Amino acid sequence: MVYTAIMGHGTVGSGVAQIMIGHESLVKEKIKDDIEVKYILDLRDFERLPYSDKFIKDFNIILNDDDVKIVVEVMGGINPAFDFVKACLEKGKSVVTSNKELVAAKGAELLKIAEEKNVNFLFEASVGGAIPILRPMAQCLAANDIYKITGILNGTTNFILNKMIVDNTDFDVALKLAQEKGYAERNPESDIEGLDACRKICILASLGFGKHVYPSQVKTEGISNITLKDVEYADNFGYVIKLICYASKNKNGTINAYVRPTLVSKDNILSSVNGVYNAIMVTGDACDNVMFYGRGAGKMPTASAVVADVIDCAKHLTARKFLSWSEGNDGYVENGDEKTALYILAKSENYDKLCLDTEKIFGKDIAVIKNKYSNEIAFITGTELNSVLEEKIKQLNADSIKCMHILI
Numbered sequence: 001m002v003y004t005a006i007m008g009h010g011t012v013g014s015g016v017a018q019i020m021i022g023h024e025s026l027v028k029e030k031i032k033d034d035i036e037v038k039y040i041l042d043l044r045d046f047e048r049l050p051y052s053d054k055f056i057k058d059f060n061i062i063l064n065d066d067d068v069k070i071v072v073e074v075m076g077g078i079n080p081a082f083d084f085v086k087a088c089l090e091k092g093k094s095v096v097t098s099n100k101e102l103v104a105a106k107g108a109e110l111l112k113i114a115e116e117k118n119v120n121f122l123f124e125a126s127v128g129g130a131i132p133i134l135r136p137m138a139q140c141l142a143a144n145d146i147y148k149i150t151g152i153l154n155g156t157t158n159f160i161l162n163k164m165i166v167d168n169t170d171f172d173v174a175l176k177l178a179q180e181k182g183y184a185e186r187n188p189e190s191d192i193e194g195l196d197a198c199r200k201i202c203i204l205a206s207l208g209f210g211k212h213v214y215p216s217q218v219k220t221e222g223i224s225n226i227t228l229k230d231v232e233y234a235d236n237f238g239y240v241i242k243l244i245c246y247a248s249k250n251k252n253g254t255i256n257a258y259v260r261p262t263l264v265s266k267d268n269i270l271s272s273v274n275g276v277y278n279a280i281m282v283t284g285d286a287c288d289n290v291m292f293y294g295r296g297a298g299k300m301p302t303a304s305a306v307v308a309d310v311i312d313c314a315k316h317l318t319a320r321k322f323l324s325w326s327e328g329n330d331g332y333v334e335n336g337d338e339k340t341a342l343y344i345l346a347k348s349e350n351y352d353k354l355c356l357d358t359e360k361i362f363g364k365d366i367a368v369i370k371n372k373y374s375n376e377i378a379f380i381t382g383t384e385l386n387s388v389l390e391e392k393i394k395q396l397n398a399d400s401i402k403c404m405h406i407l408i
């Protein structure tokens, strides 16, 4: 018999319980042994559930029960999740988590403890919801030097942007819908301002490139400044706006990494990743581009990945799995100048001069949409070094300027 415990009975935790307890026979069949959820840790009361008798409020009951070999952490946040997970690993229990904030901040440290104690610390659900990405990257693509990762990694923002594009829905209304569907974080700012996506690209880059990338090292911009007008201009130019996460290796051993709203051409496969779906393009020297796609958020898709990790742990109680990376360091992320193209929305009281200057500075051949009534002009630049484009923007002398990168 394998005993497990679940810490947290929120959106994901209740999904995990639903599969582990509701589909017990299926899970048993997979591990070829009996498996039971012995405890569910949550400070709230859940009296009407068929498994109400499993709820406890004291973490030490789990920690001190030597029969519990696998602990699922789905509480979210760093505190107290970090202390609980660390204590479980140190006690020789394997831990499965969906907590991207925890893994992005403390992954290297926790993996090291797991290695020392010869137990597993698995977190497939922390990136891309139901999408298998960490295992495939670490195992199936093990023969590659992975040098680039590009992805749409936040279901909430992708859902919002898609609603704005397809249904002309206002930002706030779309966010409310995402919350109702259980996609958004408890504090939706984590989604909207790109923090959640940042944590996920940190985990992917750490695993893919072998050294911890910390969220504070990644330049992160969310979607709170995107308006329906931007969406419409982008559409007219043949693009959709997506929150793109990116990480790539430089020749000198450093990496580039960022999260930012980006115009993606309608010809690019990432443009058709809609709603709550996520997609990750991993590029390696032997495999070239490999794409992973699926539901990136939501109770059951995320629980699916958590329970798969539990099954994996149960099947390998005495064998270590494959995930590892080393501690990171200052200066490891070094975003240098880049070749890029920009979407620019400029406004000026002196509208005619703005139009003339734009042509003079950016060339006659650029794609432009002019709107005399609002004194604004939207255009797409050619591809140049970012520093060169920044210099050109300074020369425009507009009253207000908004820029967004284009995925090239």
Ligand code: HSE
Residues within 6 Å of the ligand: 126, 128, 129, 153, 154, 155, 156, 157, 183, 184, 185, 191, 196, 296, 297, 298
């Ligand atoms: N809030 C997250 C998202 C949940 O929208 O992608 C899944 O990690």
